[in-house]
Amino acid sequence: MTKKIKLLLAEDEPSLGLIVKETLETRNFEVCYANDGNEALEFYKTEKPDILVLDVMMPKKDGFTLAQEIREDDKSIPIIFLTAKSQTKDVLEGFSSGGNDYLKKPFSMEELIVRINALLDRVSLKTNHEQIHIGSYIFNYTKQSLNLNESSVLLTHREAELLFHLYQKKNEVLDRTYILNKLWGNDDFFNARSMDVFISKLRKKLQEDVNVQIVNIRGFGYKLIC
Structure with a gap:
C-alpha cells in the first residue's frame, strides 16, 4: 500500500x-x-x-x-x-x-x-541535487544556499527553485511562459513582475563571479550562462 x-x-x-x-x-x-x-x-x-x-x-x-x-x-x-x-x-x-x-x-x-x-x-x-557547481559557486539545493570560498548566502525558496530550473537549462533559454506556469501557477502580469524581482535578486547574489550571468532573452525568457 x-x-x-x-x-x-x-x-x-x-x-x-x-x-x-x-x-x-x-x-x-x-x-x-x-x-x-x-x-x-x-x-x-x-x-x-x-x-x-x-x-x-x-x-x-x-x-x-x-x-x-x-x-x-x-x-x-x-x-x-x-x-x-x-x-x-x-x-x-x-x-x-x-x-x-x-x-x-x-x-x-x-x-x-x-x-x-x-x-x-x-x-x-x-534530494538528488544537494550540491551544484555554478561557476565558482556551490549551490546547495537542499539547504538553499550559495557558497563561494568561505562565504555563504541563503536563498529564499522561490529563489532556490528558480535557480535550479535555470541551472537545468544552463547556457540555454529557459522559456518565460513555462517557468511562470511551473513555479507561479500562471503567466499573468503580476506573476511576471514577481519573477523579474526574483531574477534581479539572483543576479545580485551571483555577482561575485563575472563568468556567471543571468541574461534576459527579450520575448523568450532567461539564460543562465556559466
Missing part, C-alpha cells in the same frame, strides 16, 4: 476547511486540520507533516507569520498559501515569508491537488 502523505491544513473558514480536508483524504492524504495559526503550529510540532497548506488571514496567528516561524525550524518543507488577496505586494510577501506557492480563492480542488503534487515532486528532486 502506498504510504499516505501527511498534510497540515490551516483554514479558519470551517465549510471550506472541511471540504478541502475530506477531498484530500479521498486522494491518499492524511490531513491534520487546524482552525487558527496557533493550533496549526502545535500540529506542525507534534505531527511532523510532509507539506503545509496555510490560509493567510487566520485568527491568533496569520499564515505569513506562521510560515516564518516554521521556516526557522525547517527550510525545506513545502508551503502553499491560500488567500483572497491578489495584489503583487501580497504575493511577494507570501514568497518572502517562506511560501513555495500561492493559490487565490476561490480555487478548484483539482488545481490545489496538482500544485501539492508538483511541490512534493520538487522536494524529491532536491
Whole structure:
C-alpha cells in the first residue's frame, strides 16, 4: 500500500476547511486540520507533516507569520498559501515569508491537488541535487544556499527553485511562459513582475563571479550562462 502523505491544513473558514480536508483524504492524504495559526503550529510540532497548506488571514496567528516561524525550524518543507488577496505586494510577501506557492480563492480542488503534487515532486528532486557547481559557486539545493570560498548566502525558496530550473537549462533559454506556469501557477502580469524581482535578486547574489550571468532573452525568457 502506498504510504499516505501527511498534510497540515490551516483554514479558519470551517465549510471550506472541511471540504478541502475530506477531498484530500479521498486522494491518499492524511490531513491534520487546524482552525487558527496557533493550533496549526502545535500540529506542525507534534505531527511532523510532509507539506503545509496555510490560509493567510487566520485568527491568533496569520499564515505569513506562521510560515516564518516554521521556516526557522525547517527550510525545506513545502508551503502553499491560500488567500483572497491578489495584489503583487501580497504575493511577494507570501514568497518572502517562506511560501513555495500561492493559490487565490476561490480555487478548484483539482488545481490545489496538482500544485501539492508538483511541490512534493520538487522536494524529491532536491534530494538528488544537494550540491551544484555554478561557476565558482556551490549551490546547495537542499539547504538553499550559495557558497563561494568561505562565504555563504541563503536563498529564499522561490529563489532556490528558480535557480535550479535555470541551472537545468544552463547556457540555454529557459522559456518565460513555462517557468511562470511551473513555479507561479500562471503567466499573468503580476506573476511576471514577481519573477523579474526574483531574477534581479539572483543576479545580485551571483555577482561575485563575472563568468556567471543571468541574461534576459527579450520575448523568450532567461539564460543562465556559466
